[in-house]
Amino acid sequence: MLEGNRVSRISVRGFAVASATAVTAVGSVVGVASGSVAQPHNDAEATAADTTLLADIPVGEQAQVQTASLTQQADAQAIAADTSAKKDAEAAARKAAAETAIAKKEAAEKAAKLEKERIEAKAAASRDDVRDASSFPTQSSYTVAQIQAMARQIVGGGQFQCFSNIVNHESSWNYHAVNASTGAYGLGQALPGTKMASAGADWQTNPATQIKWTLSYMNGRYGSPCQAWTYWQANSWY
Incomplete structure (x- = not known):
């Protein structure tokens, strides 16, 4: 026993x-x-x-052993995949936060730049060395070079190029330019042209008067010629 x-x-x-x-x-x-x-x-x-x-x-027990081993491997793989997914999500979140911060910074810098241009434009308009329309002798006709020389003195160097860009598109510096469809007139294509009478009675024949009115319009509506040019580029009018 x-x-x-x-x-x-x-x-x-x-x-x-x-x-x-x-x-x-x-x-x-x-x-x-x-x-x-x-x-x-x-x-x-x-x-x-x-x-x-x-x-x-027995075959049944072998299957159980194999199943247990495979289950362990599947669990390990699932844990690894979950860890990888979390890392990817964290990386994506960090990237999105960085991109948002950059976008905010760029927007702030753009706003500051526009504000600076607006202040400079106002200062330029009030400087003693800026001449008005009456400072230029009246002529029977003017060349493009003469008109541009007037604009440089009236508008000021800091904003002249933007002013020039708009006038180039609107009238090609032709102070007698008329839009056949709308009737807009002059260098800046005032609509109607009679609006320029606020700058001088000779608005139809004196490019200096037209420049003075056009500059006043850009400053009043957009803050400066450069801000007006930014709007023009986006809309093809101002």
């Missing part, structure tokens, strides 16, 4: 070793399939059983 008990204990132990060895063997097979390298170990009993006892385990 004692001997029988001893045999039973050995048998149970053998089954336990076989089961553990089967797990090891299946893990090794799965590891090789996934490209990993199995680590050597010193358990002689398990090593000897790796190739001999796996077949002794």
Whole structure:
């Protein structure tokens, strides 16, 4: 009876070793399939059983062992994927925040620039060296060069180029230019042309008067000729 008990204990132990060895063997097979390298170990009993006892385990138990191993791998892969997704999301958030900060900075700089131009335009308009229309002798006709020279003195160097850009598009510096469709008249194409009478009764024939009125219009409506030019580029009119 004692001997029988001893045999039973050995048998149970053998089954336990076989089961553990089967797990090891299946893990090794799965590891090789996934490209990993199995680590050597010193358990002689398990090593000897790796190739001999796996077949002794019922098929149902082998499937369970394989399923458990695959589940562990799937869990590990899911954790790795989740970690990667979180890192990607954090990187995207940082990038979006940086882009927003840059956009705000650029908008602030643009607003500051426009405000500076507006202040400079007002200062230029009030400077003593800016001449009005009456400062220029009246002529029967004027060349484009003469008209542009007047504009440089009336408008001021800081805003002249923007002023010139608009006049180039509106009338090509022709102070007698008339829009056949709307009736707009003069260098800045005032609509109607009679608006320029506020700058001088000679608005039809004196380009200096037209320049003075056009500059006043740009400053009053947009803040400066350069701001008027910015609007013109976006809309093809001002």
